Amino acid sequence: MKRKRESGSREVGLKIGWICGEYFLKLKHLHYGYWTEGLDVDIVNLRLAQEEYVKFLLSHIPDGVKTILDVGCGAGHLAQKLLSTGYAVDCVSPSAFLTEQTRKSVADQSEIFECGYEELETEKRYDLIMFVESFQYIDLPKAIANTERFLSAGGHMLICDIFKKEGPQKGRQSGGHELAKLFRLMETSSFALVEDIDITEQTAPNIDLLNDALERVGKPVAESISDFLADRYPTVFKLVSWKYQDELEKIDRKYSGGSRTGEQFRKFKSYRLLLYGKPVS
Ligand SMILES: C[S@@+](CC[C@H](N)C(=O)[O-])C[C@H]1O[C@@H](n2cnc3c(N)ncnc32)[C@H](O)[C@@H]1O
Structure with missing residues (x-):
């Protein structure tokens, strides 16, 4: 099917x-x-x-x-x-x-x-x-x-x-x-x-857990893949990074800079x- x-x-x-x-x-x-x-x-x-x-x-x-x-x-x-x-x-x-x-x-x-x-x-x-x-x-x-x-x-x-x-x-x-x-x-x-x-209060800890997983697993894995691709296919890598620069920066802003924490969740969400x-x- x-x-x-x-x-x-x-x-x-x-x-x-x-x-x-x-x-x-x-x-x-x-x-x-x-x-x-x-x-x-x-x-x-x-x-x-x-x-x-x-x-x-x-x-x-x-x-x-x-x-x-x-x-x-x-x-x-x-x-x-x-x-x-x-x-x-x-x-x-x-x-x-x-x-x-x-x-x-x-x-x-x-x-x-x-x-x-x-x-x-x-x-x-x-x-x-x-x-x-x-x-x-x-x-x-x-x-x-x-x-x-x-x-x-x-x-x-x-x-x-x-x-x-x-x-x-x-x-x-x-x-x-x-x-x-x-x-x-x-x-x-x-x-x-x-x-x-x-x-x-009972749900905010999920955000700290997610943040921890992103910092300790998601980011290093993404960086390793990116390093490998930059090394193996430098021209294609540069071209793709340039084409999707805005999107990549958006993702980086969203998932870094300490904005995804339980504390921020308590402050802005209910x-x-x-x-x-x-x-x-
Ligand atoms: C975070 S998941 C929650 C799933 C499930 N209720 C649970 O508790 O495990 C969000 C769910 O909403 C569904 N969803 C997204 N947009 C929807 C829409 N417009 N109408 C109905 N369901 C939608 C997704 O397919 C997904 O099943």
Whole structure:
């Protein structure tokens, strides 16, 4: 069968992240770890921290929920866990690679909608629509409008994700919608806020771990490859470095200079679990 290509740097990044995490650390999920007290912040414990995150999520699923739509389901392991807990679960997955993994995880127990949430079309309605670290990638007004549309009356929307805090300064870590903007938009919707839990403290250690891995593994490996290519193919190397100078500088600025730390994350970001309810009628 012909291999489907991933389009877009974000999906390629998620694919590489999942392949490396699964192979080296036996990770099942693409979301952050939830670092509980007593869990040593060490890369070898990331799998345990991700399991803590799942436990935390499951404990916030409202009573009475039977059907769930997992939007941006990653490799489908959360959906698999939810199915084994007794929920009926469908998934939304715009990534060809992650959809393939999800199919292995859920077999024929779930319908997988292979599109972005913005493009979803279905007659089905769900008791709970959840966004686990996927909300940041979806167009904000469209995410709210589609969730109002695809939820059953009295259903819930659960978001667990990174948001940008309001303030005069902007951090250099990308990612996340503006929290204040979400609150403003939700006020004009039919939803009522049921729960708002700040888990920035429990998730910030992931950034220090990622930074450490980049400094101690990513950078030296990239430098060695670059040295090898410069030595072996000097003319092509000079030409490529010149052509992609702006992009390479952008990458360097993004991943160096101490901007990707837990401290910066605490300052500029807020990781929230938000549960919203849709009225019964
Ligand atoms: C960081 S991963 C999180 C995956 C999974 N929820 C987990 O917790 O392991 C982000 C997910 O969002 C998905 N995604 C990206 N853009 C999306 C969109 N527009 N609509 C739906 N899902 C999207 C990606 O394919 C990926 O599955």
